[in-house]
Amino acid sequence: xxxxxxxTVQLAPxxxxxxxxxxxxxxxxxxxxxxVLVLGSTFGPYLLPFDDTYIDIMKRFxxxxxxxxxxxxxxxxxxxxxxxxxxxxxxxxxxxxAMVIAMAVGIVVGAFAGFYGGAxxxxxxxxxxxxxxxxxxxxxxxxxxxxxxxxxxxxILIAATAWMAVARVVEAQVRSLREREFAVAALAxxxxxxxxxxxxxxxxxxxPIVVAATLNVAxxxxxxxxxxxxxxxxxxPAASWGNMLNNAQIYLTSAPWLAIAPGxxxxxxxxxxxxxxxxxxxxxxxxxxxP
Amino acid sequence: xARYVVNRLAQAIMLLVIVSGIxxxxxxxxxxxxxxxxxxxxxxxxxxxxxxxxxxxxxxxLPVQYLDWFGRMVRGDWGKSYRDGEAVLSVISSHxxxxxxxxxxxxxxxxxxxxxxxxxxxxxxxxxxxxLATVGAMIALSIPTFWxxxxxxxxxxxxxGWLPAGNRHTIGDGSFLDLLHHLIAPAMxxxxxxxxxxxxxxxxxxxxxxxxxxxxxxxxxxxxEWRILTVHALRNALLPMITVAGLQFPTLLGGxxxxxxxxxxxxxxxxxxxxxxxRDYPVxxxxxxxxxxxxLIGSLLADILYAVVDPRIRxx
Numbered sequence: 016x017x018x019x020x021x022x023t024v025q026l027a028p029x030x031x032x033x034x035x036x037x038x039x040x041x042x043x044x045x046x047x048x049x050x051v052l053v054l055g056s057t058f059g060p061y062l063l064p065f066d067d068t069y070i071d072i073m074k075r076f077x078x079x080x081x082x083x084x085x086x087x088x089x090x091x092x093x094x095x096x097x098x099x100x101x102x103x104x105x106x107x108x109x110x111x112x113a114m115v116i117a118m119a120v121g122i123v124v125g126a127f128a129g130f131y132g133g134a135x136x137x138x139x140x141x142x143x144x145x146x147x148x149x150x151x152x153x154x155x156x157x158x159x160x161x162x163x164x165x166x167x168x169x170x171i172l173i174a175a176t177a178w179m180a181v182a183r184v185v186e187a188q189v190r191s192l193r194e195r196e197f198a199v200a201a202l203a204x205x206x207x208x209x210x211x212x213x214x215x216x217x218x219x220x221x222x223p224i225v226v227a228a229t230l231n232v233a234x235x236x237x238x239x240x241x242x243x244x245x246x247x248x249x250x251x252p253a254a255s256w257g258n259m260l261n262n263a264q265i266y267l268t269s270a271p272w273l274a275i276a277p278g279x280x281x282x283x284x285x286x287x288x289x290x291x292x293x294x295x296x297x298x299x300x301x302x303x304x305x306p
Numbered sequence: 307x308a309r310y311v312v313n314r315l316a317q318a319i320m321l322l323v324i325v326s327g328i329x330x331x332x333x334x335x336x337x338x339x340x341x342x343x344x345x346x347x348x349x350x351x352x353x354x355x356x357x358x359x360x361x362x363x364x365x366x367x368l369p370v371q372y373l374d375w376f377g378r379m380v381r382g383d384w385g386k387s388y389r390d391g392e393a394v395l396s397v398i399s400s401h402x403x404x405x406x407x408x409x410x411x412x413x414x415x416x417x418x419x420x421x422x423x424x425x426x427x428x429x430x431x432x433x434x435x436x437x438l439a440t441v442g443a444m445i446a447l448s449i450p451t452f453w454x455x456x457x458x459x460x461x462x463x464x465x466x467g468w469l470p471a472g473n474r475h476t477i478g479d480g481s482f483l484d485l486l487h488h489l490i491a492p493a494m495x496x497x498x499x500x501x502x503x504x505x506x507x508x509x510x511x512x513x514x515x516x517x518x519x520x521x522x523x524x525x526x527x528x529x530x531e532w533r534i535l536t537v538h539a540l541r542n543a544l545l546p547m548i549t550v551a552g553l554q555f556p557t558l559l560g561g562x563x564x565x566x567x568x569x570x571x572x573x574x575x576x577x578x579x580x581x582x583x584x585r586d587y588p589v590x591x592x593x594x595x596x597x598x599x600x601x602l603i604g605s606l607l608a609d610i611l612y613a614v615v616d617p618r619i620r621x622x
Contacts, residue, residue: 041441145324148598152560153578157594160582161335233448240450241564245579257450264456264568268464278453285448293444 035298042294045287052284056103065094067101068252076270087272090262099276102254107284109170109255110236116174117235118228121181126212128182129189140186143179151176152241159247169248173238181227188220222299226292233288240281256281310613318606325602326379329595330372333587379595385588389581394592398574404474405573409562411493413551416500421547423501424508425540428516439505446502451561455495455568462491472570492569496561500554507550508543515543545616552608556601 036042060067064083071092079087079095086095128139146154155176162168192198193216201211217224236256242248243257251258256277263274359365366374378384384394423443427436463471469491470476476484515521516539524534563575570576574593581589 041444141321141324145321145328147556148321148325148601149328149594150556150560150563150597150601152563153594153597156563156578156582157332157590158335160585160590161332237448237450241452244450244452245567247582260450260453260456264459267456267460271460271464274453274456274460278450278456281453282445282449285450286445289444289448 032298036294039290039294039297041290042297045290045294048283048287049291052103052280052287053107056100056107059100059103060097063094063097063100065097067093067097067254069093076266078270079272086276087270089259089273090266090270095259095273095276098254098259099256099280102256102259102277103280103284105166105249105253105255106236106239106257106281109166109173109239109249110232110284110288113170113173113177113235113239114228114231116171117178117231118181118224120174121178121227122185122217122224124178125182125185126189126217129186130193130208130212130216132190136186136190139182143182143186146176147179149176151238155238155242156245156247159242164247164250166249166253169239169242173235173242176238177231177234181224181231184223184227185217185220188223189216192216192219225299226296229288229292229295233285233292236281236288237285256284307613311610314606314609314613318602321602322599323376325598326376326595327372329591329598330375332594333375333591334368384592384595387581387589388586389584389589394588397577397589398592398596401572401574401577404571405562405566405575407489408492408496408565408571408573409558411489412496412500412561412565413558415493415497416504417547419497420501420504421508421544423505425512425543427505427509428512428543429535431513436509439509443502443505446498449498451495451499451564452568454498455492455565458491458495459568472568474572492565492571495568496558496565499561500558503554503557504547504550508547511546512539512543515539518542545612548608548612548615552605555604556597559597559600 071088074084074088074092075090077084077088077092079085081087084094084096086099089095089098124139124143128136128143155172158172158175159169162172189212193211197219198211198215201215206215239248239255240257240260243255244260246258246261249255249258251261259277260274263270263277266273364371382395384398386393387397423439427439430436458469459471462469470488471491472488474485474488476488521534521538524538525531529538559575562573563578565571566573566575567579574597578590578593580586581593
């Protein structure tokens with residue numbers, strides 16, 4: 016029969032997405048590397064005989080693979096691997112927490128702007144446009160210079176400069192979804208506006224939101240490295256991947272390994288999250304194909 | 307057309323007002339607000355502080371202060387640097403040239419290289435070149451610019467000794483060649499991210515165009531392939547790149563700040579960081595507002611230019 020040739024096995028949407036995601040090898044590799052980095056910085060420090068802030072002035076600038084220090088020591092004789100792992104805890108947590116805050120702000124702003132439209136929507140979205148006029152690094156540094164630097168402020172400031180893209184995505188989604196039958200039906204049932212926004216519309220926009228969230232982690236890790244490298248983020252003696260590079264430039268000639276390890280760690284983490292986001296985009300919504 | 311420009315101009319002015327509002331809010335977020343410069347000095351009594359507050363008009367309602375501040379910004383009075391009392395706008399303009407030099411060079415490299423990679427990738431979709439370019443672009447977008455700068459210094463200055471590790475001139479040598487020699491490394495570093503962006507946008511724009519009906523028509527007419535590509539495909543695929551140039555501008559400015567820091571390039575970004583270090587808030591605020599305004603003007607120009615070359619935009 017002719018129809019038999021066209022029949023396909025119907026997959027559940029989740030299953031189909033997983034199949035598409037599995038085909039994206041770089042995204043899989045990214046997920047794996049993220050897992051290794053997270054596990055490494057969570058449990059790694061317990062396996063090392065060195066403390067990340069222990070200063071051993073007799074063993075300054077030990078090159079990698081010399082003796083017990085696998086990645087060598089820095090200008091104060093601290094173990095680079097131990098600092099890399101503790102720095103990973105800081106950098107990765109900032110990436111994830113800043114993403115959560117940025118998503119929350121972006122989703123709320125985007126949902127309100129997209130749902131109400133009109134004057135409310137115009138004001139909110141022009142605010143988004145205005146914040147986007149400031150080059151991120153300039154805005155971040157200006158704000159960081161005005162506040163006391165530290166873990167909490169750095170996280171909040173990164174979130175404050177990263178929520179706009181999410182707001183734009185959510186606004187566009189909510190604006191188009193609110194005309195759909197299920198939203199109209201919810202309205203006919205007498206659901207409140209808030210309920211329709213956050214129980215009906217936002218969950219239906221979850222695919223682009225998840226993609227934006229993943230890319231946002233990558234951006235936040237990158238931003239943390241910039242502000243900390245420039246001296247306005249995480250302050251020593253605490254380590255972060257960014258501030259480990261802060262002093263590396265001075266010792267570039269004599270101790271280049273100080274610059275290599277944290278730089279590779281940042282690049283690995285950011286690339287992995289970017290590839291993961293790319294793979295999720297292909298998997299969750301094949302129609303979306305923004306470069 | 308005139309209506310589109312007027313519309314777009316009105317939007318830009320409205321945005322400028324919001325942008326200035328954000329700038330004003332940040333200024334007042336500073337510890338001690340605009341008074342912070344005096345608050346740190348222990349010789350100032352509360353009485354002195356009150357007097358200065360009155361003199362600077364800081365006891366007036368915030369909206370009045372904002373209007374006053376905005377009016378002075380528009381007239382070009384951006385305040386004076388705490389460091390040497392020089393007018394903020396003239397401090398900025400004396401550093402602007404070096405930054406524009408760096409940005410222009412990086413953009414030229416990025417546009418040429420990025421468009422070439424993007425076009426080739428689109429024409430040979432899923433080839434080895436395309437795959438490598440796509441993966442390479444993603445990695446380029448993920449490398450911290452300052453770290454790439456450090457690697458560049460290590461390889462080309464420390465190990466090979468080909469390029470200077472920083473500054474704009476060798477002391478006592480003002481020649482153009484010397485400037486060019488110093489420009490290569492920072493421009494290359496700044497161009498990395500830009501090239502990746504241009505390549506990605508160019509690839510998707512080209513892919514969209516070569517699947518259009520008029521390309522098929524041109525092929526059906528028996529037009530030679532090179533002519534189809536250059537006359538029909540490329541001309542149309544390059545149009546959206548005008549928008550990309552506008553979109554890329556904030557990233558380019560931010561990247562310039564980082565590249566200038568690593569290579570001690572005496573531009574606006576470097577000035578910004580120095581001013582932050584000195585807590586020189588008028589200059590910090592000035593540069594922040596200046597860069598936002600530049601971005602605003604950049605996107606306005608890109609939109610208008612796009613409407614000039616592509617009449618379809620004006621209608622929408």
